[in-house]
Amino acid sequence: MSKVSETTLEIxxxxxxxxxxxxxSKLGAETKLLAVVKAFAYGSDMVSVSKKLEGLxxxxxxxxxVKEGVLLRDAGIRTPILVLHPQAVNFDTLIERFLExxxxxPRILKEFLKVAEAKNQKKYPVHIKFNTGLNRLGFWENDVDxxxxxxxxxxxxxxxxxxxxxxxxxxxxxxxxxxKQIKSFKKSSSELAEKIGYQPIRxxxxxxxxxNYTEAQFEMVRSxxxxxxxxxxxxxxxxxxxxxxxxxxxxxIHKIEPxxxxxxxxxxxSDGYRVIATLPLGHADGIGRHYGGGxxxxxxxxxxxxxxxxxxxDMIMIDVTGADCKEGDEVIIxxxxxxxxxxxxxxQTISYEILTAISQRVTRKIKE
Ligand SMILES: *Cc1c(COP(=O)(O)O)cnc(C)c1O
Numbered sequence: 001m002s003k004v005s006e007t008t009l010e011i012x013x014x015x016x017x018x019x020x021x022x023x024x025s026k027l028g029a030e031t032k033l034l035a036v037v038k039a040f041a042y043g044s045d046m047v048s049v050s051k052k053l054e055g056l057x058x059x060x061x062x063x064x065x066v067k068e069g070v071l072l073r074d075a076g077i078r079t080p081i082l083v084l085h086p087q088a089v090n091f092d093t094l095i096e097r098f099l100e101x102x103x104x105x106p107r108i109l110k111e112f113l114k115v116a117e118a119k120n121q122k123k124y125p126v127h128i129k130f131n132t133g134l135n136r137l138g139f140w141e142n143d144v145d146x147x148x149x150x151x152x153x154x155x156x157x158x159x160x161x162x163x164x165x166x167x168x169x170x171x172x173x174x175x176x177x178x179x180k181q182i183k184s185f186k187k188s189s190s191e192l193a194e195k196i197g198y199q200p201i202r203x204x205x206x207x208x209x210x211x212n213y214t215e216a217q218f219e220m221v222r223s224x225x226x227x228x229x230x231x232x233x234x235x236x237x238x239x240x241x242x243x244x245x246x247x248x249x250x251x252x253i254h255k256i257e258p259x260x261x262x263x264x265x266x267x268x269x270s271d272g273y274r275v276i277a278t279l280p281l282g283h284a285d286g287i288g289r290h291y292g293g294g295x296x297x298x299x300x301x302x303x304x305x306x307x308x309x310x311x312x313x314d315m316i317m318i319d320v321t322g323a324d325c326k327e328g329d330e331v332i333i334x335x336x337x338x339x340x341x342x343x344x345x346x347x348q349t350i351s352y353e354i355l356t357a358i359s360q361r362v363t364r365k366i367k368e
Pocket of ligand 1: 036084165205206207208222223224226
């Protein structure tokens with residue numbers, strides 16, 4: 001790995017390609033792959049990641065909001081883009097930039113129809129979302145007739161896909177629940193397809209779904225975290241490669257005496273002679289306060305050392321007592337073998353959260 005000279009999030013596009021091919025290898029030859037690139041491609045770099053995936057022949061992109069789809073279109077992305085959670089206020093922009101909405105409720109379907117008709121759209125591609133148990137977004141199983149009633153007499157929209165989302169695809173203990181969701185999805189999607197008289201693309205699986213419920217891949221699957229190198233499973237994680245590595249450097253080293261304190265509120269107290277190093281990143285960069293207090297490790301010259309005291313806005317302090325280091329040395333916050341999953345778990349959270357938290361203030365460096 002290359003050395004950095006300031007806090008840097010390195011984005012390894014070769015790792016992305018490896019993960020893309022790994023996920024494809026789990027799918028039938030005909031199954032399409034949708035890449036979820038919401039939240040700046042899980043905190044990495046939305047444009048370079050999406051361009052790379054487009055070059056690899058990804059079939060679809062998904063983002064959460066219209067604004068994110070606009071960023072992709074501005075960057076020249078031509079692949080279809082599904083907007084998972086569009087807001088009615090942005091429907092004009094959505095149509096102008098040829099983004100494809102998830103229609104997840106009677107209200108949002110009616111709002112979209114109104115705008116599509118006003119803009120004289122014909123067969124504008126939309127995606128119907130069913131709620132099969134996550135109870136977050138989606139039509140109910142018995143809304144099919146309602147949907148049909150509102151599609152009859154308009155050709156402003158056309159159903160390009162029907163989809164749903166598993167609540168616990170990574171949890172073996174919830175297998176019965178996941179199977180029940182899949183069954184419910186089969187029922188609503190078949191009924192809808194039959195009544196409209198054509199077969200839209202069906203998709204239900206996220207990364208853990210792809211790995212645990214391969215039989216429910218239908219015509220497409222959606223992967224986010226897997227593309228970025230994590231799979232909620234230690235075994236599979238070892239076959240994937242983390243795309244993002246967060247690195248920083250030591251700004252200053254302090255030698256402190258017993259019974260001194262470090263940082264705000266004197267949260268750390270030394271029980272002996274200690275050596276403390278200060279790094280130029282803090283909670284404004286995405287390292288939340290829950291990473292302080294000595295439980296979370298960073299990697300310094302091959303040795304794991306703890307983040308101590310309170311995380312500041314722009315700095316953290318680490319205990320480097322006994323470590324061979326000097327000012328300017330590189331510190332790996334997470335990346336490589338010191339995974340974002342381990343880093344996150346030490347603060348009772350998950351890789352998704354730490355990855356997407358890395359703020360736009362942190363320099364991104366793209367490795368082709
Ligand atoms: C974010 C999201 C995904 C991606 O899930 P991963 O676990 O990251 O693969 C898939 N589908 C929907 C609806 C999502 O919101």
